[in-house]
Amino acid sequence: xxxxxxxxxxxxxxxxxxxxxxxxxxxxxxxxxxxxxxxxxxxxxxxxxxxxxxxxxxxxxxxxxxxxxxxxxxxxxxxxxxxxxxxxxxxxxxxxxxxxxxxxxxxxxxxxxxxxxxxxxxxxxxxxxxxxxxxxxxxxxxxxxxxxxxxxxxxxxxxxxxxxxxx
Numbered sequence: 001x002x003x004x005x006x007x008x009x010x011x012x013x014x015x016x017x018x019x020x021x022x023x024x025x026x027x028x029x030x031x032x033x034x035x036x037x038x039x040x041x042x043x044x045x046x047x048x049x050x051x052x053x054x055x056x057x058x059x060x061x062x063x064x065x066x067x068x069x070x071x072x073x074x075x076x077x078x079x080x081x082x083x084x085x086x087x088x089x090x091x092x093x094x095x096x097x098x099x100x101x102x103x104x105x106x107x108x109x110x111x112x113x114x115x116x117x118x119x120x121x122x123x124x125x126x127x128x129x130x131x132x133x134x135x136x137x138x139x140x141x142x143x144x145x146x147x148x149x150x151x152x153x154x155x156x157x158x159x160x161x162x163x164x165x166x167x
Contacts, residue, residue, distance in 0.1 A: 003032065012027035012029055012045070015027070015028070021053055022053060024054055026046045026047065028044050029043040029044060029114075030044075039118065041116070043115070044114065046114070046115055047112045048072075048110065049105065050107060050110070052105055053102065054103045057102040057128060057129045058128075060095040060123060060124075061126075062123050062124065063119070064092075064093065064118070065095075065116070066115075066117060067114065067115055067116070068090050068113060069085050069086055070114065071110065071111070072087075073111060074113065075106055077103075079099045100127075122137050
């Protein structure tokens, strides 16, 4: 079979990431789809050890995210609310609302959940706690400064010189 549609979670490669309170591990369960270049939907099994946070508080402009809790207990920060979540809870985080979300594990046992969503090459995320912005197409995370629309634009506009050079 050229394409095996089954990924056994127990056999999936474990990736380790982060340090301190940001430490976690994950398994990409749809790696075979990613390898084929199919990125419309992905599933990742995330494990947060006690005292860790999955990622910074953030919102998505384009990607809906769903989390399904498998084992342990965790805390969901969603907008202005914080609440406990546990096995069987399904968390919906719709894109385009600028409502940020974050999962953490303040408890004494591992917190395991599935993260389900697309991977959009044009995604933009906002990080309300720090004011950062992620622009995936630019492969950049950082701060944006508000500027007047025409600031630093050349006078005369470059297009006139380019046109003149071609004629």
